[in-house]
Amino acid sequence: MKKNRKKWKKLLSSGVVLSAAALLLAACGNSSSKEETKTTKSSESTKVTGDIKLWVDTEQVDMFKKIVTDFEKKYPDVKVEVTAGSSADAKTDVSKDPSAAGDVFMMPHDQVGQMADAGLLYPFTETKFAKTVKKENVASAIEGATWKKELYGFPYGVESQVLYYNKSKLSADDVKTWKDLTSKGKLGTNFGDASANYIFGPLFMSNGDLLYGENGEDVKGTNFNNEKGVEVLKWIASQKSNSGVIQSSTEALANLTSGTTDAFLSGPWSKNDVKKALGDNMAVAAYPTVDFGSGETPMKAFLGVKLFAVNQQTKSPLAALTLASYLSNESSQLKEFEEIGTVPSNKSLQENEKVTSDEVAKAVMQMSDTDHSVVMPKLPEMTSFWPAMDALINDTYKGNIKENQYQDKLDKLVSDMSKTTE
Structure with missing residues (x-):
C-alpha cells in the first residue's frame, strides 16, 4: 500500500547527489536547450522523424506499447522503443548518463526543479505543444x-489522497467533518510513525499558512512559525486523546478489514485493496473539513502530478515532443484511466462520464x-522538509513536545527547511 504513495517523495527524502555528467549539463544545458526549443518552434511544420x-514504469509497458503502436501509425517515420523503468527514479536514472x-520518460512532478536546474529536461514553453498543454489540462497539473516560468512536462494524471470508508458504518454526511467522522466512527491514520509528514504536513496550509511561498518556489516563503502553525500543533496533540482516532501505519488496511477501524486516508493506489476488504461497503470521499479553532476549513492533501x-x-x-504530447493527449489519458486507473489531468476527461462514475477518480478530482x-x-529544499516534519508531527502527537515549546x-522547522540535506 505504501509503495506507490512514497514515489512522490522517494528521491527528495534520499538526498541523491546528481552525477558529474548532470552537473556539467547544469552549466550549459538550459541555454542550449532554449536555443533548440526555438529551432523546434520554427520546425513544427516539418516532417516528424x-x-x-x-x-x-515496468508494470505499464504492455499498455504503452499499444498506445505507441497507434502513435507510429500516425507518425510512420518515428520508431519508438518502449523500455521498462521506474518513474520514481527518473532523476537518478537520467542523471547517470543523459545521452x-x-x-x-515518466516522472513525478516534484523532481522537475532539480532536473531542470541540472539541464536534464527539455523546456518547450515557446512551442505549440505548450499551448496544447495549457489549454487541455487543469491548472494544478500545469503548475506541477x-x-x-518554464514548462518542462506533459501532464497525464493527478494523484491525491482521499478518504476511504465503510458505508455500512458511516454515512456520506458523517464523513464531511473530522469531528463527525471521529465521533461516529473510528479513523485509522498515522500521526505517530514515518510518513505522517505526507499525510498531515498539509494541515498547515489548511489553516492558511504557506509552504515555500505562493507557488512553492520561494526558499524563504514558509511561514508555519506563526499563530496558525501553533494552532495546528495544538490540534495534532489533541488527537492523541480522540477515541475515534486509531494510530495506524502499516496495519491501516488490516484494521479496516477486521473492523477495528471504519475509515482511513490513502490514495488511488489502495483502491483494489480496499475493495477487497470492504466489498460493496466501500465508499470514497474527499477529505473532511477540520476546525483549528476558527471554524471548519477543508483539510488539504499534497497533490502529485504525473508527467x-x-x-x-x-x-x-521534435519527434520526442510529439510523442510526449501524444502520450498525454485526451485519447491516451482515457486509455491510461481505463487500464491502470490513472486519474486524468485533462479537463474534458474530468467531465467524462466514464471518469466521473468512478468514485475514487471523482474524489481525487475534487481533491x-x-x-x-x-x-x-519542487524545490531541492524539500529534502529537509520531510524528516523535520515527521519528527515534529510524531513528537507533538506523542506528547514529547509541550505546548510552551x-x-x-516551529521556528527551528522553518529555519531548517530553507536548507538542503545530503
Missing part, C-alpha cells in the same frame, strides 16, 4: 509541470482543486 526511446537515457518529460539531450526533439490540495513543491520548534 527519428528513433525514440521511451521509458515507462543514454530515454528521449521521453512548470519551473521558474512525461523530454530529455534535454535527445537527438530528435485536486486549490481548496483541497497543495501542489507538492511549539513556537520554538
Whole structure:
C-alpha cells in the first residue's frame, strides 16, 4: 500500500547527489536547450522523424506499447522503443548518463526543479505543444509541470489522497467533518510513525499558512512559525486523546478489514485493496473539513502530478515532443484511466462520464482543486522538509513536545527547511 504513495517523495527524502555528467549539463544545458526549443518552434511544420526511446514504469509497458503502436501509425517515420523503468527514479536514472537515457520518460512532478536546474529536461514553453498543454489540462497539473516560468512536462494524471470508508458504518454526511467522522466512527491514520509528514504536513496550509511561498518556489516563503502553525500543533496533540482516532501505519488496511477501524486516508493506489476488504461497503470521499479553532476549513492533501518529460539531450526533439504530447493527449489519458486507473489531468476527461462514475477518480478530482490540495513543491529544499516534519508531527502527537515549546520548534522547522540535506 505504501509503495506507490512514497514515489512522490522517494528521491527528495534520499538526498541523491546528481552525477558529474548532470552537473556539467547544469552549466550549459538550459541555454542550449532554449536555443533548440526555438529551432523546434520554427520546425513544427516539418516532417516528424527519428528513433525514440521511451521509458515507462515496468508494470505499464504492455499498455504503452499499444498506445505507441497507434502513435507510429500516425507518425510512420518515428520508431519508438518502449523500455521498462521506474518513474520514481527518473532523476537518478537520467542523471547517470543523459545521452543514454530515454528521449521521453515518466516522472513525478516534484523532481522537475532539480532536473531542470541540472539541464536534464527539455523546456518547450515557446512551442505549440505548450499551448496544447495549457489549454487541455487543469491548472494544478500545469503548475506541477512548470519551473521558474518554464514548462518542462506533459501532464497525464493527478494523484491525491482521499478518504476511504465503510458505508455500512458511516454515512456520506458523517464523513464531511473530522469531528463527525471521529465521533461516529473510528479513523485509522498515522500521526505517530514515518510518513505522517505526507499525510498531515498539509494541515498547515489548511489553516492558511504557506509552504515555500505562493507557488512553492520561494526558499524563504514558509511561514508555519506563526499563530496558525501553533494552532495546528495544538490540534495534532489533541488527537492523541480522540477515541475515534486509531494510530495506524502499516496495519491501516488490516484494521479496516477486521473492523477495528471504519475509515482511513490513502490514495488511488489502495483502491483494489480496499475493495477487497470492504466489498460493496466501500465508499470514497474527499477529505473532511477540520476546525483549528476558527471554524471548519477543508483539510488539504499534497497533490502529485504525473508527467512525461523530454530529455534535454535527445537527438530528435521534435519527434520526442510529439510523442510526449501524444502520450498525454485526451485519447491516451482515457486509455491510461481505463487500464491502470490513472486519474486524468485533462479537463474534458474530468467531465467524462466514464471518469466521473468512478468514485475514487471523482474524489481525487475534487481533491485536486486549490481548496483541497497543495501542489507538492519542487524545490531541492524539500529534502529537509520531510524528516523535520515527521519528527515534529510524531513528537507533538506523542506528547514529547509541550505546548510552551511549539513556537520554538516551529521556528527551528522553518529555519531548517530553507536548507538542503545530503
